[in-house]
Amino acid sequence: MSRTVTDVICPFCGTLCDDIEVVVSDDGRKLHEVYNACAIGAEKFLHSQAKDRITRPRMRQDDGSWKEITYDEAIDYTARILVNAKKPLMYGWSSTNCEAQAIGSEIGEVVGAVVDNTATVCHGTSLIAVQDIGIPSCTLGEVKNRADRILFWGCNPAHAHPRHMSRYSIFPRGFFTGKGHTARKVIVVDPRPTDTANVADIHLQVEQGRDYELFDAFRVAFKGEQLPDFVAGIPKEKIYEAAEMLKSGRFVIIFFGMGVTQSLGKNHNIDAAIAVTRDLNEYTKAAIMPMRGHYNVTGSGQVWGWLFGFPYAVDLSRGFARYNPGETTANDLLRRDEVDAVLVIASDPGAHFPFSSVRKIYELPSVAIDPHETPTTEVCKVHVPVAFVGVEVGGCAYRMDNVPIETRKVVEPPDGMMTDEEFLRRVLERIKELQGV
Amino acid sequence: METVTLTMKNQPDLYLEADNITPDAFAGKKVEEIADLHVYVGREQHRLGEFFEVSGRAGATPETTKIVINGDLSRVKYIGMKMTGGEIVVNSDLDMYVGAWMQGGRITVNGNVDSFAGTGMKGGELIINGNAGNYLGAAYRGDWRGMSGGKIIVSGNAGSDIGTFMTGGEIIIGGDVDVHVATHAEGGRIVIKGNAKSRLGGQMVEGEIYVFGTIDLMMPGFAYRQDVDIDMDGIKGRFALYEGDLGERHRKRKGQTIYGKIYQLIEA
């Protein structure tokens, strides 16, 4: 027999949907079906049931093959590489809970590591801009209930955050938005004709890498100053029209994604986007929000924010927190040979970092903590499989709008498997033993 | 002026953080005391003498102390950080943060420097006989008060993000620069003798940029005003004057709105 668990949180993307229903076996050991989630979210739940799942730590042998080791051996290896290093890198943290992130932070402090999360290749640039000029933001609830002007800039939620548009941004009927999408105007800025752009009232097909200029043009247009005939490949009339559409709304929300955070200008693009939002508040109410990818990358920034004062790329090597993207960011550290050991957890740099950085991970003492077999586990010396957070263990996660949501355990992990939190706690104990403190 | 000579004898495994290599830290110390100053490799603290041969003698004050550094320093950070006086001459390439937050004195680097040179500089002179990396004379992360005084002279090219949040002082680049010049600047002057790419003066409130060569793309927020003749401080010729960033906030003085200014050379 089976039973249904309701109000489950989807631990996949930053939308962190909280209305998932999961059908599990009576003994809570098997997960049968997933309802309400989008395809990628459902896949995440079902993945935990894979028959060929790796359930014990493994160490790479000289001939390239894997040898199964015990969790104790994996704990000892991890503790030793961190203790022996002068400046270890502890990277990832975006697909695990805040509890594990907090213990990881303590380890980072004890061993003098650099801790960095996936924001480094994603929305880290947004965080730089926020520190530079602040951010007028809001919650997704406010968007649903109030927003009538929706601007998607360099993001494609139709594919990356599939339920975002139906739950929050375009279609839902909220308290002051009873007419749903018919009373909302949607603007999409993207060089490509995406599926999100298909539902837009205005699609500004910006020239690749000219977002900064287009943001500036919006600001000039708001002030009624003259624009050149074309900016970023877009005729000025269209820019004035879009600017008017935004100004005439009751509540404007700007969502932005990696199309602007990782194209030419990076943090400058977001800096300018926030300035656009600030300008709009002269005429109406406006807010801006990054479309965070991993379900708890936001939480990782929160945890480090309250512990160290910085949301990513925190260098703890000298006993105090330093933060300077360009120097203390994972790829720069690897590229420049600034670190001498690597711990990867809850992320996949093997798939997302440039090859030159991945090769550095391969050359260094390294451990990957991940439920899955990934390109990263392929280049690390030790792979520690762990329980799926949000499926086999609960814990706190932060949605893209910085709202904390407690994820739920719905099934048991395979027998004898550790969670991220348990494993890190044991590593911390072992480190203290090795350091004699 | 007394001179201390440092010669690099051992390379660090990773990078060396040498914020103690300043006339301020050396002044009044004997050679052995200088060799005992701290440097860092990752979390490990070491003696400066483990990496450098130290000779000569320091002056009684920073102003009377000169430091000459030889060897390969391409993995050394923070030389001359926060120095207030005296002189440093480096005969090598250097890594990041040379002259960061410096307040006085002079640093001459006979080689290239990596990023963040002259970060948050307040005074003094930083002369780079080579190329500079990104964030030359920029603000430190999150600080809205960038370089406020002093002078940076680079004979070669510079990277992106020079003079971010600059409020005063001068940066002179002999060659070309990458994108984003004087972003958010509220004062100061940047002279580019070579070519510029795009995004000059983005979100600029006040200050001046002079470009002798080409500009790939002007920001939409900069409007052409008029041609002007200039002859001052080695800047001579007929320039096209652009004002902006029109999208940004601006102060008023005597009823006049003050804009950031970009001057582009038309003829020498």
Ligand code: SF4
């Ligand atoms: S939109 Fe995101 S959080 Fe919601 S079900 Fe899909 S993957 Fe999960």
